[in-house]
Amino acid sequence: MKHTGLKNNNKNPVQKEYARLSQEYDDKWSFYIKATLQKTLKKIELNSGDRLLDIGCGTGALLEAIEKRYPDAILAGVDPTREMLDIAGKRLSNKVHIEQGWAEKLPFEDETFDIVVCCSMFHYIREPMVALNEIMRVLKPAGRLVITDWCGDYMICKIYDLFLRVFNKAHFKTYGKRACHKLLFLSECYDIKVERYKINWFWGMMTATARKKVFYLEKMGDAVEISGK
Numbered sequence: 001m002k003h004t005g006l007k008n009n010n011k012n013p014v015q016k017e018y019a020r021l022s023q024e025y026d027d028k029w030s031f032y033i034k035a036t037l038q039k040t041l042k043k044i045e046l047n048s049g050d051r052l053l054d055i056g057c058g059t060g061a062l063l064e065a066i067e068k069r070y071p072d073a074i075l076a077g078v079d080p081t082r083e084m085l086d087i088a089g090k091r092l093s094n095k096v097h098i099e100q101g102w103a104e105k106l107p108f109e110d111e112t113f114d115i116v117v118c119c120s121m122f123h124y125i126r127e128p129m130v131a132l133n134e135i136m137r138v139l140k141p142a143g144r145l146v147i148t149d150w151c152g153d154y155m156i157c158k159i160y161d162l163f164l165r166v167f168n169k170a171h172f173k174t175y176g177k178r179a180c181h182k183l184l185f186l187s188e189c190y191d192i193k194v195e196r197y198k199i200n201w202f203w204g205m206m207t208a209t210a211r212k213k214v215f216y217l218e219k220m221g222d223a224v225e226i227s228g229k
């Protein structure tokens, strides 16, 4: 495992929070992880040799399930919290490439991945457009994005979001379906779909899927969108 990108000096509230939670994370959140992982997996389809990036991969539960289902895919995970990555490193095969880093500054080359996934991570992002621009940069043209996160359209999640904004420094913001759709639209995505659902009486979730637009240069030199709708 390579640890690159921003330093893990645990000064950032997100890193502090997940350094503290890392040892108990999988057990304490097992129901939630299983439910969100299943919903996210349904939106992922990989061919042999396809490249997938899991941003905010945490302890690697989703990557482990993807590795089992698609042993011929090329998998990578990124997360800022070293303690979470240490657990992921133990559970995943050494074919899975894991890096320390942030969604807002991804440590990967342009147009590397066929699909990017984020599960239960988006509500921590301070600058969502910066992160989405980074995601679009590392996605190949027409590459897919799958985001699963809390959905602020459900009253109980809205209240929890407000509570966390006041009492939890790591938390930033929970989005509703329209806001999520708008962010993806502004990031030059097409084929945007946002599905809302509940996994129990408390957690209201959404899974968004979208594709990165493809552009080609016309003879005159103008960039023309060919796949956006």
Ligand SMILES: C[S@@+](CC[C@H](N)C(=O)[O-])C[C@H]1O[C@@H](n2cnc3c(N)ncnc32)[C@H](O)[C@@H]1O
Residues within 6 Å of the ligand: 014, 015, 018, 033, 036, 055, 056, 057, 058, 059, 060, 061, 062, 078, 079, 080, 081, 084, 101, 102, 103, 104, 118, 119, 120, 121, 124, 125, 126
């Ligand atoms: C709730 S855990 C989710 C872990 C895993 N995706 C899952 O579904 O079990 C959130 C993870 O997102 C990571 N994270 C928070 N902010 C991030 C950011 N800006 N960029 C990348 N990862 C981030 C945290 O370090 C943490 O490991």
